[in-house]
Amino acid sequence: MKKRKRQQLARTRQRNPNQTKRGTSYEQVVRGVFQSLVDQSAMQAISATVRHNETLTGRSGCAHQIDVMWEIVTGPFPIRVIVECKRYNKALAIGRVRDFFGVIHDLNFLQSTVGVIVTTKGFQRGAGLFANTYGINIKTVSVT
DSSP states (O other): OHHHHHHHHHHHHHHOHHHHHHHHHHHHHHHHHHHHHHHTSGGGGGTOOOEEEEEEEOTTSOEEEEEEEEEEOSSSSOEEEEEEEEOOSSOBOHHHHHHHHHHHHHHTTTSEEEEEEEESSOBOHHHHHHHHHTTOEEEEOOOO
16 A cells, blocks of 8 residues: 555655645744744643654545644543645635544544635635534644
């Protein structure tokens, strides 16, 4: 399974190598934004570190690549925050939000998982409704 994923990623990079770099640089910008929020808040005492490009295995046994994440441990029940970054030229559609909902649901078995989707151009109406209904935080972070 991992070999197939690496092959797909290699084909994507061959077709458009700048697309992968643009997405990764956007993820780094978003990681920096969340790290600065953690550094400036009361969470600083909790020592939450924001990480980039993590792989987590869900209840299903499937591996999920997470763009940005951090864990907050304040007692016996840690909270994991996972962030999906989408650098698109148009508003994010509902399908991407539904896909991310599946990832959150798959990872939400050993500890509480909170999901955030960050995109450059906002969200279509249906995507926003779905996200709000299921507690997925949605944010727009524009870059030039």
